[in-house]
Amino acid sequence: MNRIDPPAPIAALLVAAGRGLRAGTGEPKQYRLIDGRPVLAQALAPFLAEPAIGTIAVVIGEGDEDRYANAIAGLDPARLAQPTLGGATRQASVRRGLLALAREGFDGIVLVHDAARPFVSPAQIGAAIRTLGPSGLAAIPALPVTDTIKRTDENGHIAETPARDRLVSVQTPQAFRFGPLLAAHEAAERALLHGFTDDAALMEWAGHPIATFEGDAGNVKLTHPEDFLRAGSRHGKVLVTRVGTGYDVHAFGAGDHVWLGGVRIGHDHGVLAHSDGDVGLHALTDALLGALAEGDIGTHFPPSDPQWRGAASAQFLAFAASRVRERGGRIDHLDLTIVCEAPKVGPHREAIRAEIAAIAGIGVERVAIKATTSERMGFTGRREGLAALATATIRLPEEE
Template sequence: MGKPIRETIAALVVAAGRGTRAGAGIPKQYRFLDGIPVLTRTLRALCAEPAIATIVVAIHPDDEGLYAACIAALDESERARLLPPVHGGATRQSSVHAGLCVLDASTCPHVLVHDAARPFLSRDLIQRACMALVRHDAALPGIPVTDTIKQVTDDGRVTHTPPRDGLRAVQTPQAFRLAPLLAAHRRALDAGMTGFTDDGALAEWAGMDVHVFAGDPDNVKLTHEADFLRYAENDGVPRMISRMATGFDVHIFGPGNHVMLGGVAVPHAHGVVAHSDGDVVLHALTDAVLGALAEGDIGTHFPPSDPQWRHASSDRFLAFAAARVRERGGVIDFLDATILCERPRIGPHREAMRAQIAQIAGIDADCVSIKATTTEKLGFTGRGEGIAAQAAATIRLPVTRQSGDTA
């Protein structure tokens, strides 16, 4: 079969998708299996093959923090193989094209294109892909189809039953000579052909001679939530652990004609005295989320002694806390806040606050609750001297072996 091509192969990992079929939460390539992000597993497998000289990952522009967390788990020699990530496009085809454009065909004339959500690729499979490049310009791993395949119309009528002997279910990594594949992508783009979901099909359309080599049945693609439950190596403990924490904030009234509550400017006879915009709801929610992470409080990350936070919009604080949850592979399940004041009236602004908080935290409005109460004229809020909010946040974080029951 020949020897694999040595140190002249680049790997392009496609990780820009949203993975909506895998259910709510962060994109599937950043979710955890036994405490290890899916993308980290994929990159480690590719880094184990000496023939792969360099790796580039196409990511979504919103996933910089998630990507950084994934590669932080790699060792220094593995990270040295990585080029800076590229931003993918709206389709898999455009993401692959973006990645191909940063590779250098003069130093790495061959490329393996692999889906980030296939973290179980074996060393043998990678080597088969590399060895296929000795003979072919385009080669794809495939496994025999065991089920009978039916071609049907929209109304379910069977029109054709192709013989199984000639069918293969194609996987990644798919192996190509870089220059012809990049040229094929450019031709497709110029022709307005933007619907290819598989580089083998695009190469075939462009006239390349495409071959299939033996794939691996264990090289599954994580697609649905059930896949994560099926393939999680959880050692009998839950994959995710729930945490709940609370937060509280208070500000005295001062000059002004509105107060910021839940990211909404609520008209009032007073403003508040505060270093930032004084949004007690967002401050309390931020502390609740940070508390659930066990990462201190709002003053830890945004100290009032730092002039850069003077008059800062408090949505930045909650957005930061929510991003920290995502970066650790977690999910915000619910945010709840109670506003304590005699005035202003909260009811007319409740839904606007829920929508704004949901947008800031990156969750559904159904996962946000806003309540209000007076203190029966008691205390500083009862006397109309200020306003307060208490909050609770429920999140889930991945279980890791290293920490036992925390992320």
């Protein structure tokens, strides 16, 4: 990238306060790992590398202080301002970040960037600053729309087909003159208008002209689980299918219920176990950890540790599922077989499927539950206990 000769002081404001619900369960998407690095750290890197940017600030979600500290470990702390806590919407979060910059006396050019875009290039940062120039008020990256776009009415019927040659999709970083952007945010706040999804729309509402420059198709925003899979397949990586298996068994003991697949089922016995003794969730946890080659349930939750006494096994499966996502992977299918003479699993099959799907953060259509007996042979046949066998199929990005 050519050297930037800034016309005014420059600050970068990265918005990292969202929860990323469309990305599936687990860590907020800006803290998940791609190629072993948090998304936020990758988004920050090109801004930290640009010497023309004097201030780099991040807006984070309430309760994310430790996540943020872990994500920026290894980055230059001298270049980063103290993080600001965001609001309930992106618009509210940006406003809070701008107010924090104003309290520090900042006035110049601000680059607003979504932390969920970790592949922003130095060239895009330079283009934003140069396009804004010494007198511009707003400059945003834009890409031509290749799909036909239609507008629908309140009934879902097509109301209009806008001409495609005048449509663009926009990205970040978006460059603004600081004073007018903050004034637009404050005006929208006074007017109780909170539905702006990017700062360019807010500046447009305030009546300011907005310049565009050529966007970058590689500067994708991570939104859905599949986006992380595609991101993990960049730079010479391919998605590889892995299969893991798990097995667990527990003897019956005194009690009036057992836990199977996260569902409490009444029974004339309980089970002897350190945790809640859910053989189904234990087997599934081991299957996922096996597919990851990350040990077994005892490695991460040793029975010798008193904190796991009586623990709900849902947290074990949730941990294993989150490890798949943190490594940029996807759970394709979970298959569980429960072996016992009693209790009967059939009446609870759909409840178990739904519970496992919710814990693992996948669709219920990816969960299979089967039950069988051992024809009165062995310890299960003698009604001394129950067992479970599980298979997990996942995809992980790996080097070619």
